[in-house]
Amino acid sequence: MEDAALDATTSAMDAWIAVIVALLIGTISLVWYVLAQRPPPPVEEPVPPTKFETFVRTQSGAAPRVLFSTAAEPATIRSLLNRASVDVLHVDLTRIAGKTGILAVLRTCGDATDDCTEFLFENGHYIGSSQLLEAMYRSGELAKRLHVALPPRADDELRLPTVTLGAAAEPCVTTQLSMAQLRDADFNANALAPSTKSLASRPHGQSSANRSQLLVSLSPTVTEYPWDVMDVLVARPLETTTDLLTLPEPGWVDAAHTNGVAVLGTLTWSAATDATWATIDEDWTALASLLLAIAQRLKLDGWVVSGMPPNAMVGLLPLLRHSTSRVLWRTAETPSVPSVVDGLVWVGDSSPKTVLSLKKAFPDIPLFVHMSEHVDLQARSLRFAGVSISIDATASQDAFWPSTWRSLGPVHARRNAIATSFDVGHGGHLSLHGEIVSTAPWADPSRIDLQPKSIATKMKGTLTAALSTHVAYLGGTSLLIEGGLLRPPTTHTLTQMRRALKSNAMLDILPTDIQFTPRKLLSVRYSFLNWTPNVALNLVLWIAGRQEHLMLRSPQASSTPKKRLSPLVGRSALGTVYAASTETTHATSGWVTRTYYLGGQLWDGKTIVAIGVAAINLYDAAQPVSAHLGHLALGPDPLEDDIDAVACYTNVHASGSQLAFTPSAAVASTAIYRETPLTFVAQTRQSVWSPTAPGRYVLRPLGWAGAFLLPLPSCPRFVVQEDPCTTSL
Numbered sequence: 001m002e003d004a005a006l007d008a009t010t011s012a013m014d015a016w017i018a019v020i021v022a023l024l025i026g027t028i029s030l031v032w033y034v035l036a037q038r039p040p041p042p043v044e045e046p047v048p049p050t051k052f053e054t055f056v057r058t059q060s061g062a063a064p065r066v067l068f069s070t071a072a073e074p075a076t077i078r079s080l081l082n083r084a085s086v087d088v089l090h091v092d093l094t095r096i097a098g099k100t101g102i103l104a105v106l107r108t109c110g111d112a113t114d115d116c117t118e119f120l121f122e123n124g125h126y127i128g129s130s131q132l133l134e135a136m137y138r139s140g141e142l143a144k145r146l147h148v149a150l151p152p153r154a155d156d157e158l159r160l161p162t163v164t165l166g167a168a169a170e171p172c173v174t175t176q177l178s179m180a181q182l183r184d185a186d187f188n189a190n191a192l193a194p195s196t197k198s199l200a201s202r203p204h205g206q207s208s209a210n211r212s213q214l215l216v217s218l219s220p221t222v223t224e225y226p227w228d229v230m231d232v233l234v235a236r237p238l239e240t241t242t243d244l245l246t247l248p249e250p251g252w253v254d255a256a257h258t259n260g261v262a263v264l265g266t267l268t269w270s271a272a273t274d275a276t277w278a279t280i281d282e283d284w285t286a287l288a289s290l291l292l293a294i295a296q297r298l299k300l301d302g303w304v305v306s307g308m309p310p311n312a313m314v315g316l317l318p319l320l321r322h323s324t325s326r327v328l329w330r331t332a333e334t335p336s337v338p339s340v341v342d343g344l345v346w347v348g349d350s351s352p353k354t355v356l357s358l359k360k361a362f363p364d365i366p367l368f369v370h371m372s373e374h375v376d377l378q379a380r381s382l383r384f385a386g387v388s389i390s391i392d393a394t395a396s397q398d399a400f401w402p403s404t405w406r407s408l409g410p411v412h413a414r415r416n417a418i419a420t421s422f423d424v425g426h427g428g429h430l431s432l433h434g435e436i437v438s439t440a441p442w443a444d445p446s447r448i449d450l451q452p453k454s455i456a457t458k459m460k461g462t463l464t465a466a467l468s469t470h471v472a473y474l475g476g477t478s479l480l481i482e483g484g485l486l487r488p489p490t491t492h493t494l495t496q497m498r499r500a501l502k503s504n505a506m507l508d509i510l511p512t513d514i515q516f517t518p519r520k521l522l523s524v525r526y527s528f529l530n531w532t533p534n535v536a537l538n539l540v541l542w543i544a545g546r547q548e549h550l551m552l553r554s555p556q557a558s559s560t561p562k563k564r565l566s567p568l569v570g571r572s573a574l575g576t577v578y579a580a581s582t583e584t585t586h587a588t589s590g591w592v593t594r595t596y597y598l599g600g601q602l603w604d605g606k607t608i609v610a611i612g613v614a615a616i617n618l619y620d621a622a623q624p625v626s627a628h629l630g631h632l633a634l635g636p637d638p639l640e641d642d643i644d645a646v647a648c649y650t651n652v653h654a655s656g657s658q659l660a661f662t663p664s665a666a667v668a669s670t671a672i673y674r675e676t677p678l679t680f681v682a683q684t685r686q687s688v689w690s691p692t693a694p695g696r697y698v699l700r701p702l703g704w705a706g707a708f709l710l711p712l713p714s715c716p717r718f719v720v721q722e723d724p725c726t727t728s729l
Helices: 002-037 051-060 076-083 099-107 130-139 141-146 252-258 271-278 284-298 310-315 353-362 374-385 400-404 454-458 496-502
Strands: 065-069 091-093 119-122 123-130 162-163 214-218 232-235 262-268 302-305 326-331 341-344 367-370 387-392 419-420 430-432 435-438 464-466 480-487 505-515 522-530 535-543 549-553 568-573 575-579 582-585 593-598 605-616 622-636 649-655 658-663 667-674 680-682 693-705 717-722
Touching: 051 099, 065 076, 076 119, 076 130, 076 593, 091 522, 091 622, 119 130, 119 271, 123 130, 130 141, 162 649, 262 284, 262 326, 284 302, 302 693, 341 353, 341 387, 353 367, 353 374, 367 464, 374 387, 374 400, 374 667, 430 680, 464 505, 480 505, 480 549, 480 605, 549 593, 605 622, 649 693, 658 667, 658 693
Parallel strands: 065 091, 162 717, 214 232, 214 387, 232 262, 262 302, 302 326, 326 341, 341 367, 367 387, 549 575
Antiparallel strands: 065 119, 119 123, 419 622, 430 435, 464 480, 480 622, 505 605, 522 593, 522 622, 535 549, 535 605, 568 575, 582 593, 649 658, 667 680, 667 693, 693 717
């Protein structure tokens, strides 16, 4: 019974399972049938891009950096990228049909608004439009994103100084001022053309108050002076002048101060001056303040006074003297010499008896005896007697003066350093780093650089030096070294004969007084152009006592030195020979620039007292010497410190029709370029410049050692525009 019941239960369960499976299969079949009867869903195809979208996608991927702009003229971002020399593909939408459609696509890329005119892409990815890009530029994010150096914020495109041509008068360049002009209510000393150079120190020239000094009168017809033997340069009045003041022409104060020579203006009190002064109150303090303002504007070191009446001697003369100014009294009458002057310029009888009596009468002040036509014997006698000499500019050109008057030694414009390009302030062309940038004749006395020893350019020897305006490295002048190398053979063996014929000669060109402590690194850089390849031109540094020198020659041919210090490559009886650490040849001009790094235990507290050149014969025969020394700089390493672009120039602004700026102490001169295309325009050592044509310009600073201080993209810019009133007529 139990087995039958179990079988019945099992059969019932199997039946139910079969029913359930049948139902599931039927349901699935029904669902499949229903789904199979439904139509397939439509396939969504992508919308094809418009021709404008295709254009933007294609152009943005055509180069690593692509800039779309809606203006033909460079706008803010494009100008920044151009100034930074960034390689960017510019898409000018003004030249393309469908500008409106393309702009609509560009504005959908991100933050663009209707007033945006520039859109930048990098590697096909959108960076931003005008407003965002300007914000990224000011924050520095744009420079990081593009991995380039952009001009600093102080040179923001939106705040460029703008100079308007003809907006105001330029500074006055007069050299003669009457009493009436000085008393004019509209007269302002700041209207005079300023000087910028302070008087360089010359310790040897200031060490003895009783030594014989040399005073030279400035002449517009003389452009070169024996600076190293001169003490004073005086602005000489015209013979028939009735003006009170005679001032040096612009630039000559800077030239003299660069070479350590003091400059004096002339105060000539004539009958006309006395008559003008008699009609007003004798306010000596006001007149003295006005003269002091003129002296400070021009950086004059004092005055040469003549013809002053007794009341002015008492009221005015003491007020002209101060801590940085001296007064010389010019006269031909002994009784009229006041007691408050610093020196006497005697223009009367120069017989030995008269000069001796004057020397006894005024033993405590320098006595300058004016010699219109000097006699060598008389001049030597006066010098040995401690009497100073006054001569005209034309007389100073005689070789007698540099050969008789001892050089006053080194000039210290910078502490423990020296640099010069030998520029004489005029020339038929202008060069920068050996490349001629202007072929127009020019003259600017303020460009006169530290000059070589006069005796080196006046006396003849195995080697002679001459200032040449034919080629130049910086400016318009170089120092031409000429001569011949010949030593007749005195021995008979071939080896000894070759040694005998490899002669050399040296010539001192500059006195120095540069001291270095042990382990003090010294940098030397000089540039030269050698026309005689069989002769080596080297620089020579003479150590105090002149018993030892350092010769600086070409680099080693074998390999580049592993250390920064210049390698020691030889020794001689009088010193050591060092090879250049680096040598650069300018491909187009042929100028060669060598750089040396000397230091360590080398100095041991020694002093460099002179710089010279050495010519060495490399050939077994007599050889001529012809080479130009274009620039040299010597000082502690580094020669020029890194300077921030913002600190290089401050207060760059328009001053009427001039651009005014304040250069830092590291800036020796400023090269001015027109930006597009980059074209040299001018070079100046002044803090103002007068443009002559509209455009966009660049100020690029040169350091005292001759190198550019800033890369071109970081240099400040300014804009020159026409006077709207003039252009509208």
